Amino acid sequence: MRLITASDITEAVANLFQQANYGLGDDVIAALKKARREEESPAGREVIDTILKNAEIAAAEDIPLCQDCGSAVVFLEIGQDVAIVKGDLYAAVNEGVRQAYTGGYLRKSTVDRPFSARQNTGDNTPAVIHVDIVPGNKLKIAIIPKGGGAENMTRLGMLLPGAGKKGVTDFVVKAVEEAWSNPCPPIIVGVGIGGTAEKAMLIAKHALLRKVGEPSPDKESAELEKDILKKVNDLGIGPAGYGGRVTALAVQVESFPAHIGALPVAVNIQCHSARHRETTL
Amino acid sequence: MTKKIKLPLTEKIIVGLKAGDNLLISGVLYVARDAAHKRMVEALDKGEPLPFDIKGQTIYYMGPTPAPPGKVIGSAGPTTSSRMDVYTPRLLAAGLKGMIGKGVRSQEVKDALKKYKAVYLAAVGGAGALLSKTIVKFEVIAYPELGPEAILRIEVKDFPATVINDIYGGDLYAEGKEKYSRV
Numbered sequence: 001m002r003l004i005t006a007s008d009i010t011e012a013v014a015n016l017f018q019q020a021n022y023g024l025g026d027d028v029i030a031a032l033k034k035a036r037r038e039e040e041s042p043a044g045r046e047v048i049d050t051i052l053k054n055a056e057i058a059a060a061e062d063i064p065l066c067q068d069c070g071s072a073v074v075f076l077e078i079g080q081d082v083a084i085v086k087g088d089l090y091a092a093v094n095e096g097v098r099q100a101y102t103g104g105y106l107r108k109s110t111v112d113r114p115f116s117a118r119q120n121t122g123d124n125t126p127a128v129i130h131v132d133i134v135p136g137n138k139l140k141i142a143i144i145p146k147g148g149g150a151e152n153m154t155r156l157g158m159l160l161p162g163a164g165k166k167g168v169t170d171f172v173v174k175a176v177e178e179a180w181s182n183p184c185p186p187i188i189v190g191v192g193i194g195g196t197a198e199k200a201m202l203i204a205k206h207a208l209l210r211k212v213g214e215p216s217p218d219k220e221s222a223e224l225e226k227d228i229l230k231k232v233n234d235l236g237i238g239p240a241g242y243g244g245r246v247t248a249l250a251v252q253v254e255s256f257p258a259h260i261g262a263l264p265v266a267v268n269i270q271c272h273s274a275r276h277r278e279t280t281l
Numbered sequence: 282m283t284k285k286i287k288l289p290l291t292e293k294i295i296v297g298l299k300a301g302d303n304l305l306i307s308g309v310l311y312v313a314r315d316a317a318h319k320r321m322v323e324a325l326d327k328g329e330p331l332p333f334d335i336k337g338q339t340i341y342y343m344g345p346t347p348a349p350p351g352k353v354i355g356s357a358g359p360t361t362s363s364r365m366d367v368y369t370p371r372l373l374a375a376g377l378k379g380m381i382g383k384g385v386r387s388q389e390v391k392d393a394l395k396k397y398k399a400v401y402l403a404a405v406g407g408a409g410a411l412l413s414k415t416i417v418k419f420e421v422i423a424y425p426e427l428g429p430e431a432i433l434r435i436e437v438k439d440f441p442a443t444v445i446n447d448i449y450g451g452d453l454y455a456e457g458k459e460k461y462s463r464v
Contacts, residue, residue, distance in 0.1 A: 040461070041457070041460075041461055043301070043443075043457065046303075047405055050405045050408050050411060050441070051405065051407060051408060053408075053411055054405075054407070054408040054409070054410050054411040055410075057410040057411050057414065058356075058410035061410070062349065063346075063349070063352070063355060063356050063409070063410040063413055064346045064355060064356040064409065064410065065356065065407065065409065065410055066356055066358055066406075066407045066408075066409045066410075067343065067344060067345050067346050067355065067356040067357055067358050067360075067409040068344075068358075068360065068409075069346060069356075105346055105347045105348070105349045105355055106346055106347075107344065107345070107346040107347070107355070107356075107429050108428070108429070109344075109429070118316070120428050120429075122428075147407075148360075148361075149360065149361040149383075149384070149406065152361070180384070180385050180454065180458075181383065181384045181385055181403075181454050182361050182363065182383075182384035182385065184383065184406035184407045234462065234463035234464050235458065235462060235464060236457070236458045236459065236460065236461035236462030236463065236464075237457075237458055237461075238457060238458075238461055240383070240403065240405050240406065240443075241383075241384070241385070241403075241454050241457065241458070242301075242443065242453060242454075242457045243453070243456065243457020243458055243459075243460050243461045244457070244461050245461060271406070271407055272407055273407040
């Protein structure tokens with residue numbers, strides 16, 4: 001049994017959210033540079049230049065990349081030989097979020113009583129925490145500060161099995177087309193296929209943790225990603241929606257076995273400010 | 282080509298703006314998003330005055346991050362405009378001339394833009410750090426209790442924006458998509 005103290009979790013979570021909000025990862029920068037080379041639209045190229053310049057300014061001057069510092073989404077993979085001591089796990093994660101957002105000049109965008117008073121909680125807590133128990137004695141923490149504009153474009157389709165690959169592809173392309181210029185293209189499209197409704201949604205978001213542009217390790221899913229990406233980029237929406245070839249930087253698929261009578265498909269869109277970070281304790 | 286524009290948006294400026302034009306804007310902008318819009322329309326419903334004289338003004342849909350020490354403002358990019366669609370025709374009728382945000386507007390808003398001779402502009406979403414450099418002055422003028430949703434009066438210098446919807450029915454989002462679509 002390996003002991004991990006709650007305060008170490010707090011510190012790690014706080015660091016991850018600050019790093020994510022102040023700088024784009026190398027994977028996102030590389031994907032944007034590739035998009036800059038491929039984009040044919042002059043307006044689209046200008047938008048990508050602006051996005052890259054924005055990332056430079058944010059990193060150099062410690063200004064958040066985007067004023068929407070997101071909902072705090074946290075994925076934990078806890079080894080079953082780990083014991084968390086000197087504190088409550090969820091409280092430790094929330095304390096990390098609190099420290100990152102209040103100490104790091106990040107915007108607090110979480111409201112309580114969302115259907116009525118919509119009172120700002122003041123520190124961007126509570127985080128949305130997903131926990132997986134895995135073999136081993138390590139604790140992996142992966143975070144996504146998820147912007148509201150892109151999250152609002154989420155779609156869930158309970159397709160029928162007969163719809164097959166084509167049905168899945170059409171559903172995802174339609175979701176991107178309807179989102180249009182709203183989610184800050186060029187986007188990353190997280191797709192969850194299979195499981196139940198909530199499982200499809202969860203793996204669609206989990207797919208966004210992968211390095212942007214890294215294909216799925218599953219060959220058939222990787223083919224599907226390529227096919228959907230081509231169709232999405234044929235839409236012509238382009239960077240910022242000003243028209244162009246690059247509407248999405250990547251399509252990232254995860255799948256899970258489904259019921260014999262079901263084919264759930266979830267689409268979770270990430271903006272070009274695709275902030276994600278991870279660490280292992 | 283980039284046009285330099287000095288606010289407020291006069292009729293003379295507005296008639297010269299076409300969808301797709303790149304602008305560098307200087308002058309005063311009012312900042313408001315969801316909660317502030319709701320309150321402004323509630324004020325109009327009750328016959329109460331708005332917290333600022335909206336005639337001829339431009340609203341920027343934005344909620345900044347807190348200013349770190351030594352900075353005028355934190356990250357300050359546009360938010361999704363469609364959430365304000367339900368309030369916008371009312372404000373255009375009250376004299377609003379321009380809006381800056383990102384993302385598509387409803388048909389009602391597009392029709393109201395033509396009717397009231399006003400324009401919808403976009404700044405690049407997710408470029409909040411870069412845009413913050415163009416904001417030279419910042420003050421909270423109403424609803425401070427709304428935190429990041431309070432109404433602000435800001436002064437900008439060479440704020441980069443693009444005309445999306447002009448008064449002639451031009452729509453950059455629709456035209457751009459059509460031009461590059463392969464479907």
